[in-house]
Amino acid sequence: MKIIVVGTGYVGLVHAAVCSEYGHEVYAYDNDQTKIDAFSSGQADQIERYVNEPGLVNIIRETIGRYLFFSSDLKTIIEGTDAIFLCLPTPPNLDGSTNLTFYDAATEHLGELVAQREDQRRVTFINKSTVPIGTVRHLEAVMDSHQVPNFGVASNPEFLAEGTAVSQARRPDRVVVGCDHAEDFKILRRVYSQFVNHVRIKYIETTPETAESIKYVANTMLLTYISFWNGVGAKIGEKIENVKIDDLRLGVTADDRISTWGSFVSNGAGGSCFGKDIASLINQLRRTNVSTKMLEASYEVNEYQKVYLVDRAITEAGFKFNNKTVAVLGLAFKKHTNDMRDASSIKVIESLLGKGVARINAYDPLANEAAQTVFAPSTNNLFEKIEYFDTAKDAIKGSDALFVSSDCEEFRGLSRTIEEMVTPPYLVIDGRRMIPDFEDLVARGYAYLSVGSTALIPKVSEE
Numbered sequence: 001m002k003i004i005v006v007g008t009g010y011v012g013l014v015h016a017a018v019c020s021e022y023g024h025e026v027y028a029y030d031n032d033q034t035k036i037d038a039f040s041s042g043q044a045d046q047i048e049r050y051v052n053e054p055g056l057v058n059i060i061r062e063t064i065g066r067y068l069f070f071s072s073d074l075k076t077i078i079e080g081t082d083a084i085f086l087c088l089p090t091p092p093n094l095d096g097s098t099n100l101t102f103y104d105a106a107t108e109h110l111g112e113l114v115a116q117r118e119d120q121r122r123v124t125f126i127n128k129s130t131v132p133i134g135t136v137r138h139l140e141a142v143m144d145s146h147q148v149p150n151f152g153v154a155s156n157p158e159f160l161a162e163g164t165a166v167s168q169a170r171r172p173d174r175v176v177v178g179c180d181h182a183e184d185f186k187i188l189r190r191v192y193s194q195f196v197n198h199v200r201i202k203y204i205e206t207t208p209e210t211a212e213s214i215k216y217v218a219n220t221m222l223l224t225y226i227s228f229w230n231g232v233g234a235k236i237g238e239k240i241e242n243v244k245i246d247d248l249r250l251g252v253t254a255d256d257r258i259s260t261w262g263s264f265v266s267n268g269a270g271g272s273c274f275g276k277d278i279a280s281l282i283n284q285l286r287r288t289n290v291s292t293k294m295l296e297a298s299y300e301v302n303e304y305q306k307v308y309l310v311d312r313a314i315t316e317a318g319f320k321f322n323n324k325t326v327a328v329l330g331l332a333f334k335k336h337t338n339d340m341r342d343a344s345s346i347k348v349i350e351s352l353l354g355k356g357v358a359r360i361n362a363y364d365p366l367a368n369e370a371a372q373t374v375f376a377p378s379t380n381n382l383f384e385k386i387e388y389f390d391t392a393k394d395a396i397k398g399s400d401a402l403f404v405s406s407d408c409e410e411f412r413g414l415s416r417t418i419e420e421m422v423t424p425p426y427l428v429i430d431g432r433r434m435i436p437d438f439e440d441l442v443a444r445g446y447a448y449l450s451v452g453s454t455a456l457i458p459k460v461s462e463e
């Protein structure tokens with residue numbers, strides 16, 4: 001198959017690379033020439049500046065020039081194409097609705113070019129990045145308006161999680177394909193021939209609108225599950241004496257029907273998908289007069305979760321943040337990534353500075369650079385109060401309290417670092433329950449406050 005992937009973000013680049021691995025002739029297109037140059041170089045540092053996924057560079061190096069090609073000129077690659085995947089950014093508007101500006105510009109451009117093709121073979125336009133339910137009809141109308149001959153539209157949502165994108169693209173749980181016509185199902189079956197009739201992978205063929213809905217229901221369900229644990233499980237652990245949240249989790253998830261994934265209580269789930277998708281689905285359903293209470297509750301629990309530990313530090317641990325230095329460890333939205341999109345650390349830092357904290361000592365093994373683009377001089381003046389450190393140890397040195405905001409594995413060894421670098425009175429706020437030996441810390445006079453547990457304050461506390 002000749003495939004064009006429009007948009008070389010995280011979804012598009014991984015999809016293009018993995019399709020090329022299966023012997024398709026894949027053209028990854030982006031209108032950003034700098035990105036195309038970086039990917040065409042085949043150099044790890046250049047590629048990983050944009051998309052850093054384990055295994056991705058190896059695939060690109062192996063297939064580039066043979067099966068995988070990069071281009072910023074759609075016109076030169078359009079002839080003979082069977083499938084065009086749309087992997088464009090769909091950021092949220094302020095009201096939660098999906099901003100389709102990039103998508104609309106790309107589809108109009110495509111419509112013009114595909115209408116002028118010399119060959120008349122069937123081409124299928126496939127929405128891969130998440131777009132509101134029904135966008136497939138809009139896509140169809142755009143192609144009709146350009147009088148594109150012999151085309152079909154499809155929805156084929158992407159379910160990849162960051163950090164495991166390549167392995168998941170090679171062995172997904174399911175492939176969901178929504179089309180109107182047998183010819184388009186046939187084209188998609190050829191694209192995904194390795195997954196059709198696979199013993200473990202579910203290959204699901206349905207209507208385009210159902211495929212679009214599957215993505216929204218899956219993501220909002222996952223966030224709702226996390227919010228359930230944060231809004232119910234964690235609260236029981238925090239409010240009722242002698243309830244151990246970790247045992248509660250084990251006991252509940254021992255039921256095969258209940259997932260372990262998502263049961264790890266936290267200071268909120270971040271990332272590029274969950275918040276954006278739930279806000280968009282709320283917006284879409286409101287337009288149809290369907291009650292959105294359940295989705296709103298999931299969203300609100302998650303947002304509240306990002307900052308409530310700062311308030312608990314004041315009310316339960318009696319900590320006074322004014323003029324203090326706080327180390328914030330874990331800036332990206334989860335471990336193994338430098339992605340700062342919707343990261344809880346952003347709300348944590350804003351909240352701490354709002355409470356009068358004088359300095360933030362920030363540390364993340366991968367995201368220090370990315371965080372500086374979030375807390376940038378062009379945004380507001382918060383950046384002046386944030387200093388970045390190369391190690392957790394250096395960030396903790398000289399601080400009055402620390403906040404663990406992501407699940408980087410190295411944080412499991414923090415108790416030793418804390419004891420080495422700072423003396424009590426000192427407050428440890430653990431947003432991810434990353435410090436297993438917290439009881440030893442408390443025994444040595446450190447105050448410990450975590451999601452899912454009552455605050456542990458040593459007898460001699462802060463003035």
Ligand code: UDX
Nearest residue numbers: 159160161162261262263264266269270271273333334
């Ligand atoms: C998610 C979905 O998993 C994926 O299917 C979809 O395509 C895109 O969105 P991703 O954004 O990479 O993937 O992150 P994920 O690993 O799902 O984690 C999301 C957030 O939830 C992270 O902040 C994570 O730390 C948090 N989380 C996860 C918890 O707080 N508790 C858990 O038990 C699991």
